[in-house]
Amino acid sequence: MFFAILAPFLAACVVPFLFRYIRTVHTGWLVLPVPGLLFIYFLMQIKDISTGNNMHTFISWIPSLGMNLSFYLDGLSLLFTLLISGIGSLVVLYSIYYLNKNEQLHNFYVFLMIFMGAMLGVVLSDNVFVLYLFWEFTSLSSFLLIGYWYHRERSRYGAFKSMIITVFGGLAMLGGLILLSVITDTTSIREMIESKELVLNSPYFTGILLLILLGAFTKSAQFPFHIWLPDAMEAPTPVSAFLHSATMVKAGIYLCARLFLLFGGTDQFFLLVSGFGLLTLCWGSYMAVRQTDLKAILAFSTISQLGMIMAMLGYGTEVAIFAAVFHIFNHATFKGSLFMIAGIVDHETGTRDIRKLGGLMTLMPISATLALFGTFSMAGFPLPIFNGFLSKEMFFESSLQLKDASPFVEQLSAVIPILAVLGSIFTFVYSMYFFFHTFTGKSKNTLEVKPHEAPIGMLVAPIVLVTFIVVIGLLPNLINEPILAPATAAVFGSVPHEHIVFWHGTIKPPLIMSFIVVAIGTLLYLTRNRWNGIYRFLPGSLSANKAYDAIYEGNLRLSRKTTDAYMTGSLRHYVLYILLFLVASTGITLVATDGFAFSTDNLAPISWPEILVGIVMAIAAFATIFMQNRIAAILVLGIVGYGLSLLFVFFRAPDLALTQLIVETVTVALFLLCFYHLPKLDTKKQSVSTKTVNILISASVGIVVTLVAIASHSSKRFETIAHYFIKESHHLGGGDNIVNVILVDMRGLDTMFEITVLGLAALGIYAMIRLRKGEEID
Incomplete structure (x- = not known):
């Protein structure tokens, strides 16, 4: 298992050489075996994992800090590894036809392999600090991938934005993980879960939960941290397909699922996870309808779908957890295919602007057919050939089963189904908007390139994903016992008893909710031009992006002012700042640690030769103040160094004395060589204030260093x-x-x-x- 994580990183090291020396084939063909073999490896583990034989690998790394390479493969991590490696293989295949050979392909595939390896590390790590290490690797590698076309300003902006927000959340998460490790006295996630009572009874429980959820929410683009995800669409489409369907945005989902047994069932977890999940669902779906870029529509749709999964994890019931796991799988299939279709449309028409598109079904029939299955599955249209409907109906069912929860949850149980339906209505609207405005109607004749169907190589990956949409829609229980049930058991703690069927024999409330979504969604879609003016009022001038930009620009201005204040070009000022910081920090430390003790115990006797050498050194050091020539000052200062060598001899440390002699000789020689070429000292009289500051600073440094020297002997804080x-x-x-x-x-x-x-x-x-x-x- 360790080598499965290591393989993408090793491939990243080899890719530059492959790109340089093998130019006859696209670099992607040489990279494709890596995710392909990983996918086969994890497929081979399904039988063992489904029977409860989880895998564990342990390699000692930094045991003194509790950091060990501990990896654990259970049902949940297996689901994610299959998505990461499986969709990763399709993304590499797709990129071979999408990216031109003239691109800097070595950079692209290096970043992609690091990204894949980091995601595998996140979902397989059992050690919280190793998990955090890979977590930040995903932020760094996604930054590189989003900014792959770095010559574009929007790519650079999107890359910085994603990294700033996700790294901020990652640092908050690290604080929560440190507190968890201190409370439970372990760095193993499994052992932390076993110490659940210690965590729940800790006074820091709410703070820990908030810090960890900050990391999860920023990574999985939950409101209000969702703003980085639409700007990440500036990445090449293969990256967008990978990032949105199977990797980075699912990392926060994974973290909440992995720690459900630790935090789940509490009112705080329900309020935060389900509350922000439902808010994200509604806001993301609502904002998707106003977008005009195909990838922007899909980006906001990802935000809404992630919110729905988060909400189900927050519900905490068996059916909700099962539905969340099921939708993680389904979302990967239809979202990956739709991003690839959006890339195909852009590649073959020269634009992603939906206002310029239309009538592509006759020109690109295969792409249109694939898009039909993807969008209707995303919309949760009630037909058995769309896997998205099955998990969407289970989402509605779980929203109705909260009446028997805690009194706090029960008070909110009436409004939750309403929010679930509201978010799903707008999901249906943007799905129809995406498909029908792109592929039906009349051609606008505003395209720079005459549209035509994509090459078969570019269509293979979305065809495979759409095949999963249909097969899982018709035969959902093919993946129930081998994949979904073990994953749910890893999250919920017990094997679920869920049998997935399209028709339950009677019309139940979840199906009625689906019909309501289709009916109202169709009406809103058909009348979209009449009500889309609402966006002028909500959000209107309010924008989380504007808030981010204001904070970002404000920090830049503050940084410039701060830098300009101390970067004056004056060497005296720089030395002054350094010494002031030294005196302040050391002085505060001495006060805080009661470091003013003075002890004469165990002192060696001092003889007259040592006293004389010390006096000479003091006189030489004091004499440098009055020197008017740099060369003379260096020579006099050399007396101090050579005097120290004599003291080492007196204290029976000949090796130190020899070292000091050599260092002092080299230092004096180098100083003489350098200072010989400098201009003469400025002998102009300094002002009284300058002299006063110099005296105060020098005296303070001398006193503090003296106190530190005494404290180092007198204060024995450690053995x-x-x-x-x-x-x-x-x-x-x-x-x-x-x-x-x-x-x-x-x-x-x-x-x-x-x-x-x-x-x-x-x-x-x-x-x-x-x-x-x-x-x-x-």
């Missing part, structure tokens, strides 16, 4: 590690010189890299000197 080195230096390092053993053995890597840095610096200095002399460097 000294010196005894460990004394005891183990001979045993572990084979030497009796403790300092040498520490440097060479116990801190060998530190020393090696320090030497490497010094070597590189020496080479750089040598190169600069040779270049200055005009010599040719060998």
Whole structure:
């Protein structure tokens, strides 16, 4: 399982070489086996997972921090891995025909493989911090994919917007995960769920829930964080199809489902998840109707569909969880196919503007047929050939089964079905709007390119997805026991007893709700031109995008003003700021930790030679203040360094003395070399205020450093590690010189890299000197 996650990252490392040396074929053909083989691998695990034989892989990584590569494959993670690898394979196949070979394909497939690997890591991780690591990898890789056409301003804007919002949510989620790990004393998600009572009884429960849901809501585009998703449509269509159907936007859904056993059943979870889910459903579907770009319509439709799934997870009943899992699968099929169809329309007509489209059914009959199945499934049209209707009807059913919940939930149970129907009505309207305005009616004759059917290679991927729409619509129980039931059991905690059928033998309230949606939705669609003026009032001038832009621009202006305030070009100012921060931070720390203790215990005796050397060093340091020449100041300051070497000799540390001698000699020589070429010191008299500030700063630094030196000896907040080195230096390092053993053995890597840095610096200095002399460097 670990290698299944690692495979896309390894492929990302190989892709640039494939692109460079194998130009005879499209790079996508060389990448396609990776998701294809992963899909086959996860398909092979269905039998074991469906029988309860979950898989677990553990690799120790940073055990001291509780960070281990712990991966767990159960029904829920299997569902997501099948979607990620399966639709990922179709997306790669689709991109081969969609993207021109002249594009920077190596960048595209590197980003896509990282994205796929990150998503697999998210859904398979059992360690919360490893999950967070992959979580942020998805934000970074999606940023790169959305901004793939970086020469376009809108692509850059959409990429930054998605990353800022999702990373903000990710950081909030990290805070919640840290609190969870502290309360439960574990970093394993499964062990946290077993410690549910500790979490529920914690005074930090509500805060933890809010922080984690911030991460889930921002990633899955829940209101009001939905604003990044429509701008993400600036990515190439294969990316949009992958991102919207199976990957990034489903990460928040996955997180809520995975932690349902920990938070589910509480009033807070219901209010937040179902409340924001229903609000997102209604708002996303309502706003989709006003869009004119095909991908924008689908982007807002994704927002509404994600809201519906969130709402069902918040309900917390068995039928609701099963319906949510079922709709995750169904949404992936029809949304992936519809984005690919939108890309085909754009590719073959040169536009995605629905106002310029129409009458494409006669020119693109296959694409139109595929779009018909996708849109009517998304609309939940009551026919058995549309899988979307089955999960939509279960959504209505679950909305009606909340009367027996907690008293708080029961008070809201009457309004929930109304909101479910309202959101579904607008879902039906934008679905009809998407299909009929694009493929029926008369051609506008405003297209720059004469439309024609897409090549068969571009049609294969949406055909496969539409086939799933029809097959699952007709035979839904094909995936019930092997996929849906184990996934629901992983979320809900017990195997569901749901049998999916189109007709229950009688007309039940969910079916009546579906008929209401179709009837009112059809009426609203047919009269759309008469009522779409409502958008001038709602949202009108109100816009979450405007709020985001205002906050973003405000932060930029504040950053510029702040930067301009301290970036004055004055070296004196920069040193002043650094020293002020040093004094303030260190002083506050001393006060907070009571670091003003003064102890004379265990002090070595001081002899007259040491006192004399100390006096000479103090006089030399004080004399530098009065020097009028840089060279003289450096030479006098060198006395301090060489005096320190003598003190090391007196204290029986010859190796430190030798090191100090070498460092001081090199430092003085380099300073002399550099300062020789600088202009002479400005000997103009400074103002009284400048001198006063200089005196105060220098005195403060001296006092604070002195206090730190005293506190380092007097305040023993932790047990000294010196005894460990004394005891183990001979045993572990084979030497009796403790300092040498520490440097060479116990801190060998530190020393090696320090030497490497010094070597590189020496080479750089040598190169600069040779270049200055005009010599040719060998």
